[in-house]
Amino acid sequence: MLTRFLGSTALAVCCLASASVSHAASAPAYAVVDKVAGADGGWDFANVDPVRGVLYVARSNAVMAMDIATHKVTDALAAADGSHQAVAIDGGKTVVQTDGKTGMTRFIDAATGHIDAQVPSGQKPDAAFYDAQTGKVAVMSPGNDTITTIDAKSRKVVGTMTLAGGLEFAVSNGKGGAFINLEDAAKIAEVDLARGRLLRKIDLPGCEGPTGLARFAHGTRLISACANGVALVVDTASGKTLTTLPIGKDADAVLLDEARGLAFVPCGGSGTLVALSIADANKVTVAQVIPTQVGAKTGAVDPRDGRIYLPTATLATPEPGAKRGKPLPGTFTILIVAPKA
Numbered sequence: 001m002l003t004r005f006l007g008s009t010a011l012a013v014c015c016l017a018s019a020s021v022s023h024a025a026s027a028p029a030y031a032v033v034d035k036v037a038g039a040d041g042g043w044d045f046a047n048v049d050p051v052r053g054v055l056y057v058a059r060s061n062a063v064m065a066m067d068i069a070t071h072k073v074t075d076a077l078a079a080a081d082g083s084h085q086a087v088a089i090d091g092g093k094t095v096v097q098t099d100g101k102t103g104m105t106r107f108i109d110a111a112t113g114h115i116d117a118q119v120p121s122g123q124k125p126d127a128a129f130y131d132a133q134t135g136k137v138a139v140m141s142p143g144n145d146t147i148t149t150i151d152a153k154s155r156k157v158v159g160t161m162t163l164a165g166g167l168e169f170a171v172s173n174g175k176g177g178a179f180i181n182l183e184d185a186a187k188i189a190e191v192d193l194a195r196g197r198l199l200r201k202i203d204l205p206g207c208e209g210p211t212g213l214a215r216f217a218h219g220t221r222l223i224s225a226c227a228n229g230v231a232l233v234v235d236t237a238s239g240k241t242l243t244t245l246p247i248g249k250d251a252d253a254v255l256l257d258e259a260r261g262l263a264f265v266p267c268g269g270s271g272t273l274v275a276l277s278i279a280d281a282n283k284v285t286v287a288q289v290i291p292t293q294v295g296a297k298t299g300a301v302d303p304r305d306g307r308i309y310l311p312t313a314t315l316a317t318p319e320p321g322a323k324r325g326k327p328l329p330g331t332f333t334i335l336i337v338a339p340k341a
Contacts, residue, residue, distance in 0.1 A: 268297025
């Protein structure tokens, strides 16, 4: 994901037909309301810790922390080497971070930045999630097609399984297992992490390169964001695709805000944030297409007020042979998206 920077040419948003956009009367219009600068370098997933009021961003060489109230940035809470995920656990006391180049999942003291533990997690550990119900961290390592399960208390590996197909973002299935987007296979896998077993694979018709994934409606629905400009709403019981929605290009996350009946898909290729109305799980619609910035492909929602934080930078023209441009020096920023006053 850190190596999958988006090209510098914005893609037209007009492909989102106006007929597909449902503007719910109760849903306020969102817009970029502020920007906060950060150090140069790449980035991947972002997460909000609502307990401490901190935004964490996994950067190429560090874990970045931003105080949400003051916008004070700590560019390097802890050094990293190809960081992909940084998520708070233990009531905000600990940050779990995946280190793509060292193959480690690290447990970092959120107050001091001290690395308390490092756990081997396969090759190129990337997406990871913490399941509060089981107290386990699940780490996706596409470098060798492994899923590593770590006990967050003992910080020891308690399970490893192999699953090919391009491990991407994953979420808990609410039963001690996980739903996982398989980017290369264009499917969602459901696995039993305790037993290390594949339970089933769900087809994603019309989806190429599924990346972002979210589970909502009491666990009965999934939203999978696809690289080819669509998002699919899937019924978890039957595995059937209920709705295919137009989004932008090169989405890399789905940001869930169930309290406000919305989900957001940051589309780095088109420089848009697509708001989906999820209040009615049987009728998910596009509520708004919010202009952001090319490169803004991941982000996080603050559940306290619904504000959205999107890391991005100005991207250079891709070098010969490269698919995407590199971020230009001095341009990294956190876009803050919120309802218009």
